[in-house]
Amino acid sequence: MSKIMLSKRLEKVAKYIPSTTEVLADIGSDHAYLPCYVCLQNPDIKAIAGEVNVGPSESAQAQVNQFGLTNRIDVRLGDGLSVLEPEEADCIVIAGMGGSLITSILENGKSKLSNVNRLILQPNIDAQSIREFAVDHQYQIVDEQILDEDGYIYEIVVLEPSEDHVQYSDKELFLGPILLKTKGEVFYRKWRNVLQKKEKIIEQMKRSSNISEQKLNLFTQQTHWIKEEIGSDNS
Ligand code: SAM
Numbered sequence: 001m002s003k004i005m006l007s008k009r010l011e012k013v014a015k016y017i018p019s020t021t022e023v024l025a026d027i028g029s030d031h032a033y034l035p036c037y038v039c040l041q042n043p044d045i046k047a048i049a050g051e052v053n054v055g056p057s058e059s060a061q062a063q064v065n066q067f068g069l070t071n072r073i074d075v076r077l078g079d080g081l082s083v084l085e086p087e088e089a090d091c092i093v094i095a096g097m098g099g100s101l102i103t104s105i106l107e108n109g110k111s112k113l114s115n116v117n118r119l120i121l122q123p124n125i126d127a128q129s130i131r132e133f134a135v136d137h138q139y140q141i142v143d144e145q146i147l148d149e150d151g152y153i154y155e156i157v158v159l160e161p162s163e164d165h166v167q168y169s170d171k172e173l174f175l176g177p178i179l180l181k182t183k184g185e186v187f188y189r190k191w192r193n194v195l196q197k198k199e200k201i202i203e204q205m206k207r208s209s210n211i212s213e214q215k216l217n218l219f220t221q222q223t224h225w226i227k228e229e230i231g232s233d234n235s
Contacts (some may be wrong), residue, residue: 004037004067009122009149009156013095014038016120016143016158021045025089027080027105028097030056032063047073050083081109091118101127103133110137118142119159126174127155130174134159141165144178146186153190155179171225180229188230195226 006014008059010033017024017038024047028036035047049064051057054077061075073177076083081092094102102121106113113119119139121130127144134141139159146155155176168177179187198219 004033004040004166006033006037007149009147009154010034010037010095010143012147013093013120013122013156014041016118016156017045017091017093018118021034021091021118023048023089023091025050025081025084025092026092027083027092028052029060029075032060032073032075034093034095036063036067036069039072040067045072048084048089049073049075049076050080051077052079072113078213079108080105080180081112084109084112086112087115088112088140090115091120092116093122095120095122096124099123099129103129106133106137117160120156122154122156123160124152127176128173130157130159131168131176135166135168135173138162138166140163141168141177144176144182146176146179146190148186148189153186170221174225175229183229191226191230195223195230198223198226 014034014037019042022045022152024035024045026032026047027050029049029051030036030053032049035049039047040046047126049060051060058074059076064070064073094105101121106119123130131141133139138161140162141157142160143158144155146153157176172180177192202216202219202223205211205219
């Protein structure tokens with residue numbers, strides 16, 4: 001077998017891997033689809049497929065064996081970036097998890113990031129925590145994507161280390177500094193849905209006797225930001 005079909009989501013993630021990458025680490029790599037695809041496309045890349053769970057790790061190893069890539073892809077069982085040696089990887093992908101889990105994997109493995117030129121992160125939810133990680137650890141957001149696959153909306157956030165302190169407004173952290181510029185149909189759809197949900201929650205909070213003013217103010221502010229950006233445009 002010499003070809004692998006990636007999901008639209010992982011294909012978009014793969015496009016962000018620089019062709020100059022020497023060692024790609026895919027953390028949370030059940031089936032190792034992404035590293036197999038990348039290694040079949042680019043003969044110069046090596047990869048590490050990290051997995052914390054035995055079953056998915058065995059599936060990843062089986063996939064790597066099937067594609068005859070055992071000399072280029074190392075499947076390693078372990079938590080987050082602990083599977084990496086310091087300075088081993090120069091590009092890291094963490095995809096298909098919640099934003100806060102991705103952030104905690106990066107926080108716990110900070111010592112493994114010193115040689116990394118690019119982090120390609122695909123949170124299923126809570127992309128804001130990724131953007132906050134960028135600010136806290138001096139990464140700039142170099143690109144963002146939003147896409148729909150099988151009715152689910154995913155975001156991709158691409159980070160690179162920055163020389164300077166990076167600053168984004170609270171609104172940019174919430175909606176995405178680049179997505180705010182590019183928007184697009186999926187962006188409008190996602191935020192229309194979020195707006196509806198938040199407005200319902202605000203109504204319920206206002207009726208509640210046990211109201212958290214702080215949460216109410218935050219949600220109200222967020223609904224203002226969403227309205228500012230999607231307006232009545234249904235494109
Ligand atoms: N990255 C693939 C993708 O985007 O399609 C797989 C996503 S799958 C939903 C998440 C995978 O991450 C699971 O196989 C899970 O076992 C693994 N995982 C979760 N926490 C992890 C951690 N701390 N370190 C390594 N792998 C982890």
